[in-house]
Amino acid sequence: MPSSHGGSHWFEPSSAHHQSFDWGAAGAPATQMASQTSIRERVTAHVERALAALAKDGLVTGALPAVELVPPKSAAHGDYATPIALALAKSAKKKPRDIAEALKRALGDAGGLLEKIEVAGPGFLNLFVAKAAWLEALAHVLQAGETFVRSDHGKRERVLVEFVSANPTGPLHIAHGRGAVTGDVIAGLLDAAGYDVSREYYINDLGNQTDIMARSIHLRYAELFGRAFAPPEDFYPGDYIIDVARELKTEHGDRFLDQPEAAWLTLFRDRGIDAMLRRIRADLDAFGVRFDRWTSEKELVARVGLDGLVERLEAGGHVFTEDGKKWFRSTAFGDDKDRVVVREDSRPTYFATDIAYHDDKMRRGFKRLVNVWGADHGGYVARVRAGMQALGHDPAALKVVLVQMVSLSRGGESVRMGKRLGTAVWLDEVVREAGRDATRYFFVMRRSDAQLDFDIELATKKSLDNPVYYAQMGHARMCSIARRAAAQGIPAPTLAPGALDALALPEELQMVKTLVRAPEVVAAAADLCEPHLIVHYVQDLIGQFHSYYTLYKNSEKVISDDPQKTRARLLLCQALRLALAALLGILGVEAPEQMAAADADAADA
């Protein structure tokens, strides 16, 4: 892996602001499409304009730094704050507070957008957005409906998300499940953020592992005929292997008993792969994960031909021969050591096909590649990037998300597991026990690169300690309010001018402020490839609603005698519901209109 001391900047984005893809839109002017421009962008544009005015008057000189709006920790510091005056102080040789004061004057009320500007602390500019602007933003949410969380941030750039890609040698276990949701949600986020996304599963149907599986099946097959069973070191112990062996016995009898490997290996391998893929697809299907394309390694090799790939590497001078093997000089691109691409017996290595695969992805026209890998594959990132670079691709086009392990517990009691011990926890078991929604939600609750403790007891709890339940309950509660209103004969609220003006409680305004940020949050989570940001945002939003609901249940209810307030609050609930439904949709978690009663669950089962 690249180290921090130089020479490696091709592989690991070297500076902090490159840690995520800067996938465009950052420099886009915030002027067009006023109706969809976020408040944040509008405020930024005004500050930039004010700054330019100061520069014109010679108050500040030199290159102007980018205007950054910081979300203040305290509401007393406004809706946005900018430390721009602090940053300018040195080059302008002026006191930060003086610059801030000048900016404040130049800003004015920003065309009615701002209701108050304060110079605070060492020279922060605290900006208070006018209530009318927030309500206007809320109106846009209601007009857009569920699509409001979407944006054109990604400019339809084509992105390929490759994930799961588990070997077809057994069912998916719990860690695969985490990778599956992570990839699926990242793809969903990219889609919502305006990228053109494709989901892909790479099938490693070539090579040793599948041969080992074939031999394992054959051993089991022989065992079914009463032969002594002595598993070798490389052996797949699972029962699913026996199932395949049984099928083969039924179909072919003892035809392959005591036969040399050549007589049965291909058949047993193909049948094994076929059976495992069927199972994997079924598991993923039950988990709500679908792919646009399944790429077979075998077919890839047949299609692109590895000879050509090696020749291209050779033509670039990236290959040398030693001990009869062909080596890719990946160290030239920052890798730890050079890697064999063609073995002595002229068989290509796994690595060779992997370069070919990534080359193929780029050649298919994708501008960005996201790979969701288990953390144990971390060591491969450098060499794959090296391969891409050697073939003339931008290595920075590849983003690898490393997903850490999942440890399972029940009410704090950890469940021991290990593949070796044969105590692997299969994904389908977990989904069956905890349910698809809870499992998905928990798997993306934490940052991908942090280990995850999955408490299956908590996940199945029908109570609000359970974060999934909390969120879904919120959605159900909003639906329930709408149903109640309809039952009382209150007409469906319409978005007439002034319809939202009755929203005046601080909690209501705060919810609006949080709500209208959703598209930004989605775009940020997409660029960073960090689904957990959505989960945290959902918890924040729904937490505010539960709190609001309870706080005012005896005083300022949504449905009241005041038709103005009732209409405005119903509209707010409607917008919140839309946001929640859209976000849960991206997470692949259901947004129920009412929480199922326990007996209804039993009836379904």
Add this chain to the structure above:
RNA sequence: GCGCGAUUAGCUCAGAUGGAUAGAGCGUCGGCCUCCGGAGCCGAAGGCCGCAGGUUCGAAUCCUGCAUCGCGCGCCA
């Protein structure tokens, strides 16, 4: 040994790309129950952000070193 990741409240974790007084959930303690779903809500206590330096107006965040834990370090995939 080398590389990668982690280290923040009793526990599980956030911290928006260097900003003002470091946050949430659970747990603990103290309040609020006749419902638009109490399957809740409000409040409080609880922190040398692993340790030591450095960079600058300013660091949990960036750099260096150290410590502890996890994962890698195949001509396996």
